[in-house]
Amino acid sequence: MIGLKFNRSSDQQIPDLIHERRETRDERRTTDPEAGHFKHSAGMCKGDPMSEQKTISAFFEQDHDRLDELFKTFQRLKRSDFPKAKEAFKEFKVGLQRHIVWEEDLLFPLWEEKTGMSEDGPTFVMRAEHRQIGQQLEAIHGKVAEQNSDSDQEEQALLDLLGSHNRKEERALYPAIDQVTSAEERETVFRNMKNIPEERYKLCCG
Secondary structure, eight states: OOOOOOOHHHHHHOOOOHHHHHHHHHHHHHHOHHHHHHHHHTTSSSSOHHHHOOSHHHHHHHHHHHHHHHHHHHHHHTTTOHHHHHHHHHHHHHHHHHHHHHIIIIIHHHHHHHHOOSTTSHHHHHHHHHHHHHHHHHHHHHHHHTTOOOOHHHHHHHHHHHHHHHHHIIIIIHHHHHHHSOHHHHHHHHHHHTTSOGGGTOOOOO
């Protein structure tokens, strides 16, 4: 059994790491042209990226990157072109909600089944952090619905949460899931991801 455990105290020791993670991703894109190609298709708008990715880490890290870019677009445009900023936020919110549903419906149960780790394991912490992320996401959504661009504080709170959360997933949980699962099991995850009803996550925007 893989010894993988997160706790609340460790969260407090991890600063906002989302920018560090972006720099790492940018370096990889510079040397790996395929990474850029997949990033464009990660939203499942063109092609079938799930069939292109053989590991959980590769697919879910790229989806993190796609969501990061959407949120950056929202932040950049919200005071100069609010309609476009709102569209970027809508795609970000729906995408993040879908990402969380994928994890909680498919990835986390698979991990728990394979390892026997549930309430004393990392997925328990990840689920709790998802609730915190959701609260900050809705706080920003409320401002967007009111066409209020004064959401800097809520945005920073969300980035702080995502920075720590995504780093733990990318550096520990996703690689561990890849390690304990077979290629066939991962293919089943990707296939089932496409079958989750949109109403589970397509909740936006006022």
